[in-house]
Amino acid sequence: MPYQNRMELLQGTLDLLILQTLMWGPRHGYGIAQAIRANSGELLQVDAGSLYPALHRLEKKKWIGAEWKVSENKQDVKVYKLTAAGRKRLTQERTRWEQITDAIAGVLNPAKKENQP
């Protein structure tokens, strides 16, 4: 099922990135932004105005869970982790993403299709 509108496209993409990042272990908000930046080669810089609303949204939908832990410098940190439902969602999002990219590739390289036997 493709995205319904622009907002959902943006949100969906961000959700995908966040969920995937958490796949590799729990992190706090800043850490998630850092990881996305690093893994994308400094290309994708998620600003706080998108990140935190997304995190809270995902938390409300129960795809990620949150816990308050104490960091090394005795500070309270809110750490997010992926839930079982979130894992399922991640799989769904990945599939959707692949569908989209295939669709876009189809448009960009139509010749390739014609050469298919």
Next chain:
Amino acid sequence: MKHWWNWRKRSDELEKEIQHHLQMAETERIERGASQNEAQAGARREFGNVGLVKELARDAWGWRWLEDLYEDLRFGMRTLRKSPGFTATAILTLALGIGANTVIFSFISAALLRAIPVRDAKHLVLLRWKARTQPNAGFGQFGDCEPNLENGVTSSEQIMTSDCSFSVPFFREIQKGTDTFASLAAFAGTSPLVLSGTGAARAVRMPRYVTGEYFETLGIRPALGRLINHEDDAASAPATVVLNFRYWRSEFGGSADIVGRTILLNRVPFTVVGVAEKQFDSLTPGRPIDLWIPLAIAPRIEAFWSNQNLDPSYWWLVVVGRLKPGEPAGVAAAQLSTLFQNEMSHGAYGVEGRPMLKPEDGGAIELEPLGQGLTGSRTELSRPLFMMMLAVGIVLLIACANVAGLMLARAAFRQKEMALRFALGASKGRILRQLLTESLMLSCAGGAIGMLFAGWRLQSIVDFLWASQHGNLPFTPGIDARALFFTGAVTIIAGILFGLTPALRGLRVDLTPALKEGTGSSAPAWRAKRGWFSAANSLVVLQLALSIVALAGAGLLVRTLENLKSVDPGFDPKNVLTFSLDTHPLGYTRAGSDNLFRELQKRLEKTPGVSAVSYSWMPLLAGGMNKLGYPMPGKPKNELAVVDVMPVGPEFFHTMRIPLHAGRDFNAADFATAQKIGAARIAAALKSEGTAANAGPAEELPPTPAIVNETMVRRYLLPGNPLGQIFGAQEGDTAVGIGKSSGFQVTGVVADAKFARVRDAVDPTVYVPITSGDAAFSVRTKADPMKLVPGVRAMVNQMDSNLPVTKILTETDQIDRLIFNERLVARVSGVFGALALLLACIGLYGLISYEVARRTQEIGIRTALGAERSDVLRLVLIQGMRLALAGAAIGLLLALALTRYAKDMLFGVKAADPLTFVGVIVLLLGVTLLASFVPARRAMRVDPVVALRYE
């Protein structure tokens, strides 16, 4: 609450999360080599607008509307606090309007809307018979339902007579003959009884006879002991009685040992077996019962009931039934109708051997839901209550218009704030919601205060309205759930009503000029503000118009009252004490009661402070009617003269100061004659009971001596000397049950005097010597009549300790009671008319004040350019008067249209009475002039220098 608590926690956590993020960002930058300050600034910049982020994050929680509401409330509180004058005025105005509505509604709720205090009322029905002509029977009515006993005119007209009374034998029939009812019960009222055996002898004003199934059918439970049941309702059962809860509290001090106690009713011992539950005060609205006695015991109290209980032609029971669940009322009604028709045509016989109802008269029985059928006091109270509701409705409307006007005026000054909010991105809906929240806050505050005040002072309001009436209010108004709900609804509606007007206007704002200008001297802004004020103007005009209506109504009603009070009753009502004695329940003979009354009269005459004493069947102007028809000489036999008949004792006319115009007052011989005639009539009636033959006494009796009034002479007597004329003689007609009579002979003529009601014109009146065992004494005193009361009680007690003295009040109080409705309505409408005017003037004052403030610059300019102070004064006053005149004109038209409907409440004054209307308009103009004067003076004192600099 939990949400709020959660929200706080979440909010704090979000704050911490964001702070942590900022710190991490800062730390990273420092690691990369930035300075402390640079790192901090950079981190912040990268983060973006903290507030916005927080808001977006919070959006995800889904509590946005709650947050917004909270914001609105806080903002509203702040705005309202900034203008305390406006807030206080608005809240007080609303409190007044809403409070008044709550009070009147609680009256209406208690009097008209209350549910009957029985179990499972929806299966309970009241039986009513109906027929095309009045059945040939005798009826006893106690005001439980609305009878329709006018004789049906023609059968084609389908005019039905109907009533809810039945005879005892018929009741027993339907008990046996129907299977559609789970149970049937009957009750009946009776004349007051005398309670003795515990303290001083007292009258029981509201006793009820009930059949054994009564309490069971209604589902009433006892508060103490037990209630009357089948076994009690047998002629041979021991005499039992059940007390009303309230009655038990007031007359027996609520003593716990009441069950099993013996009391005397009409000198017959009864055992109290129980007290009914507290909420069962009365079945019929406005008829709170004192105690219940089994029907079968009635003959023991008053001997004539033994015949009545067997007489199928005396209909005096009210029958209620509980339908079997699932049984349709139609089937039950049909069954009962069949029984009714059978009984009426074949069964028993009515007066003088004729059937009570012929088959073609279409007799039938219908069933009414109990709550609807038993109207009781609802009919007499609904009119004044409705008028009061109207009055307070108008007051509330004015209050709302008032506050709306104030809000409009304020909105004009808030244009800048509105424009700013629009510029910052607020949506129209949001601003509308915020304005509405403000107005709802005002109305809720006003409503709460009004309700508190109403609840707190309800009792004193009741006292004020019910002053000097007989006994307690027949219902107990209280702030119950229904009144609270009503008040809440009114509050919300009022808030929305007056909030919406300025709110809707607040949204049409032209941004740039509004933001740039101050109080406005540029043309477009000026014109925009004019828009505000013409809406405010029309609101004030509306208020003034409504107050004219209220005042005009009040004026007419007050004048009606004054007219009623100043009617010349034809006798002197001042300083007269009245009280009643009833010897019937105590079994006196005619001669015995005669002697008692005579003796009492003599003793009272000798008492210091008393100038004259007499007695009569009822006091004058006590609302008691006694109209009888007599054949007159010289007129055809079926053309009867309808006259008021008043039995009186010796010295009556002298005591009441009714001038004697001719002839003489009654003397001892007259009373003796009357007694003889009365005794002979009773003997004849007892002899002829049941037989159709004997119609009159054996010997020829003389005519009853009578004194007539001038109207009687003029209308019915033969021309010439009225003294000695004989009228009312008749041969007797067995077919209609009238015995032979020698009529009346005129021994004296007196001036016209009012009989029953102040409003009625004086009818031909015939005074006859009193012969019955109950009488009302009238004692003319030299000083305050009430001072005599203890002496009277002592005297009566001495003569017979079992005889209670009842209905003690002065003649003037008696008359006041008669015009209670008019007094109530005049009082209430007067109060509310004044209130309406006050509110309208406050509205006007507020508006003019704002106008002055708004036009300060203009006034400064004018003064600087050479205008005199008096010119400024005139400017403002003219504005005020223009509004007043517009309001007066509209109000006049409205009032003329509406007062027509109150026509039949008025007396001595027309619905379009010019004097009243002119007076009201002059009052309005005068008061509005005053209200405009204060701001006008303020305008006069404007210093042009300050005004010109004023922004």
